[in-house]
Amino acid sequence: MAADAIARELDRAVANDDLRALDRAFALFLAELDPAASPALLLAAALCSRALGTGHPCLDLADPDIAELREKWRGFAPELGDVETWRAHLAAAPLVAGDDAPLVVADTRVYLRRYYDYERSVAAAITARVARPPSPPEGLAHELDRLFGPARAGVIDWQKIACALAARGAFAVITGGPGTGKTTTVVKLLGLLQTLALRDETRTRLRIRLAAPTGKAAARLNESIAQQIDRLDVDAAVKEAIPAEVSTLHRLLGSRPDTRRFRHHRGNPLHLDVLVIDEASMVDLELMSAVLDALPDAARLVLLGDKDQLASVEAGAVLGDLCRHAAGGGYDAATVAWLAEVCGEDVSAYAATGTPRALDRHIAMLRTSHRFGGDSAIGKLALAVNRGDAAAVRAAFAAGGDVARLEAATRPDVAAARLAVPPRDATSRQLGLFDAAPAEPGYRHYLDVLARARPAERAEPDAWQRWAGDVLAARNAFQLLCAVRHGDAGVVGVNDALAQALVEAGLVAAGHEWYEGRPVMLTRNDYGLGLMNGDLGVALRVPDDAGRTRLLVAFAVTDAQGRRRLRFVAPSRLDAVETVYAMTVHKSQGSEFEHVALVLPVDDAGVVTRELMYTAVTRARRRFSLIADAAVVDGVVQRVVRRSSGLAAEWS
Numbered sequence: 001m002a003a004d005a006i007a008r009e010l011d012r013a014v015a016n017d018d019l020r021a022l023d024r025a026f027a028l029f030l031a032e033l034d035p036a037a038s039p040a041l042l043l044a045a046a047l048c049s050r051a052l053g054t055g056h057p058c059l060d061l062a063d064p065d066i067a068e069l070r071e072k073w074r075g076f077a078p079e080l081g082d083v084e085t086w087r088a089h090l091a092a093a094p095l096v097a098g099d100d101a102p103l104v105v106a107d108t109r110v111y112l113r114r115y116y117d118y119e120r121s122v123a124a125a126i127t128a129r130v131a132r133p134p135s136p137p138e139g140l141a142h143e144l145d146r147l148f149g150p151a152r153a154g155v156i157d158w159q160k161i162a163c164a165l166a167a168r169g170a171f172a173v174i175t176g177g178p179g180t181g182k183t184t185t186v187v188k189l190l191g192l193l194q195t196l197a198l199r200d201e202t203r204t205r206l207r208i209r210l211a212a213p214t215g216k217a218a219a220r221l222n223e224s225i226a227q228q229i230d231r232l233d234v235d236a237a238v239k240e241a242i243p244a245e246v247s248t249l250h251r252l253l254g255s256r257p258d259t260r261r262f263r264h265h266r267g268n269p270l271h272l273d274v275l276v277i278d279e280a281s282m283v284d285l286e287l288m289s290a291v292l293d294a295l296p297d298a299a300r301l302v303l304l305g306d307k308d309q310l311a312s313v314e315a316g317a318v319l320g321d322l323c324r325h326a327a328g329g330g331y332d333a334a335t336v337a338w339l340a341e342v343c344g345e346d347v348s349a350y351a352a353t354g355t356p357r358a359l360d361r362h363i364a365m366l367r368t369s370h371r372f373g374g375d376s377a378i379g380k381l382a383l384a385v386n387r388g389d390a391a392a393v394r395a396a397f398a399a400g401g402d403v404a405r406l407e408a409a410t411r412p413d414v415a416a417a418r419l420a421v422p423p424r425d426a427t428s429r430q431l432g433l434f435d436a437a438p439a440e441p442g443y444r445h446y447l448d449v450l451a452r453a454r455p456a457e458r459a460e461p462d463a464w465q466r467w468a469g470d471v472l473a474a475r476n477a478f479q480l481l482c483a484v485r486h487g488d489a490g491v492v493g494v495n496d497a498l499a500q501a502l503v504e505a506g507l508v509a510a511g512h513e514w515y516e517g518r519p520v521m522l523t524r525n526d527y528g529l530g531l532m533n534g535d536l537g538v539a540l541r542v543p544d545d546a547g548r549t550r551l552l553v554a555f556a557v558t559d560a561q562g563r564r565r566l567r568f569v570a571p572s573r574l575d576a577v578e579t580v581y582a583m584t585v586h587k588s589q590g591s592e593f594e595h596v597a598l599v600l601p602v603d604d605a606g607v608v609t610r611e612l613m614y615t616a617v618t619r620a621r622r623r624f625s626l627i628a629d630a631a632v633v634d635g636v637v638q639r640v641v642r643r644s645s646g647l648a649a650e651w652s
């Protein structure tokens with residue numbers, strides 16, 4: 001078939017929104033590499049590129065989501081009619097066969113070579129770690145009892161089990177929902193490992209490093225680790241040997257400008273004995289491959305994260321793939337017996353039902369939220385969303401308490417503005433919201449604190465610091481989240497509606513880009529300013545060092561000791577910020593707010609998933625509101641998009 005016929009078909013697909021311009025360009029690039037390439041191959045390449053754009057490391061030819069397109073393109077490329085015919089055709093093509101070919105086919109999956117290589121290297125590294133014989137440290141049972149107490153009849157202490165499993169091998173995953181004690185458990189694990197290391201005859205301290213995928217997540221872990229170390233019941237020398245400092249993975253690996261290669265890799269491994277990675281659900285395939293490549297063979301790796309949260313926007317969902325069987329346990333008989341002996345815990349109900357998989361004895365799922373009690377409305381809602389139980393989700397909203405749903409009608413942006421800037425005298429009942437009136441009504445709250453608590457003109461610097469801290473804390477009381485960026489229900493539209501509503505309510509000034517009270521979020525790490533992508537600030541009029549009143553942006557940053565400090569920055573120095581009355585759910589990952597309101601599109605067109613809604617619900621500490629019609633919510637909680645992946649196939 002003539003090349004221009006293929007180009008025309010790809011053009012049509014782009015015009016129809018079936019493909020992106022980038023996908024078309026990739027297919028045409030391959031057509032240039034091999035002018036004899038068939039339409040069936042070029043269409044697979046374009047779809048593979050499209051799949052990468054939505055976080056799949058590969059295209060699964062059997063994916064039901066591409067069934068409609070296959071049908072559309074059958075006349076053009078008959079091989080698409082049958083998965084096996086298409087696969088066999090691709091496998092024999094010059095652009096696929098051969099060691100350096102740009103595409104790779106494995107089972108029904110088609111990869112760009114780079115992603116295939118990442119996947120293989122992650123699979124090989126983890127398989128090698130889980131295949132090693134268990135090596136529990138001497139004295140483990142005694143230390144576990146000391147840190148967690150003896151076993152109690154009728155309750156399984158999953159934190160103790162997680163700690164035991166992680167102490168036993170070179171690889172561990174500790175997964176759990178919000179507040180289930182992942183940080184608590186890992187701090188106890190580090191205390192335990194360090195105690196035993198300092199007690200053995202060489203008395204060599206373990207070199208421990210903590211990392212997270214984003215600066216924001218690193219700062220949050222830093223703060224909670226510092227608090228947990230304080231509370232830990234171990235010797236002072238052990239406490240001192242547990243670092244509170246958390247770096248980003250990019251920093252840890254030594255990212256360099258203008259290259260994907262890190263300073264640390266197999267040839268120059270990291271200098272550490274234990275690496276803990278928090279918020280591991282946000283680590284994409286390429287980054288996980290780089291971490292495993294740079295990890296010394298003898299080091300332990302502990303991944304912490306919530307398997308049910310959204311994966312990174314980049315390709316891959318390694319934590320999700322690792323944890324597909326976590327809820328059922330799947331422990332082999334030797335592990336069940338060992339846990340009984342070392343922890344006194346009976347996990348026979350979580351024994352493997354078929355052939356046990358080596359991976360499962362390295363995974364522990366924490367199941368009790370210490371943040372949300374069993375009867376907490378947010379806890380119940382999060383559970384119902386996670387189970388995909390639309391009736392239970394409706395029931396959770398109907399029961400009220402700390403969760404509420406507002407009809408979006410046709411204008412979710414208007415509904416969001418009404419919720420976030422309620423009339424001053426409105427009661428929560430009038431707003432159709434919560435049983436108890438919120439003490440902090442939307443964004444009015446921080447703007448009220450800003451206006452009412454402002455220090456006198458000649459106040460001491462301390463008073464200004466306290467005030468700025470109070471405004472920032474009040475700002476964190478409420479956060480609007482959007483599922484999408486564009487449209488009436490997207491971040492852009494909702495931010496505009498909010499800014500207008502606040503001007504109309506006389507709460508902020510109109511007409512300038514920078515105004516007092518403008519909340520902003522950094523969209524890039526700025527190491528010079530010590531601010532991270534995702535950091536939130538508020539513009540405030542404060543006296544500068546010379547005593548002149550200036551508009552500066554106040555940020556609360558966490559120092560290396562895990563302490564919160566304020567930093568004031570001139571707006572002119574911030575070149576990558578956006579207004580943040582609303583932020584995407586993706587951006588909110590790793591953060592928490594007292595009251596979270598999620599806005600869903602009126603016609604959600606299949607883009608919003610259960611993971612997204614679960615992630616939004618679990619950002620809320622005390623209250624959650626949803627602006628969406630009931631039918632849209634039913635669809636969302638039942639929609640799961642599993643990322644195509646060879647890892648899932650390997651580990652299933």
Ligand SMILES: Nc1ncnc2c1ncn2[C@@H]1O[C@H](COP(=O)(O)OP(=O)(O)OP(=O)(O)O)[C@@H](O)[C@H]1O
Nearest residue numbers: 159176177178179180181182183184185224370371
């Ligand atoms: N076994 C426990 N008994 C009582 N309280 C606990 C227990 N484990 C953790 N907590 C408390 O629950 C809260 C949440 O714990 P932690 O921060 O360790 O959870 P997490 O899973 O790391 O949470 P996040 O959702 O922030 O990642 C903390 O205040 C902690 O002190």
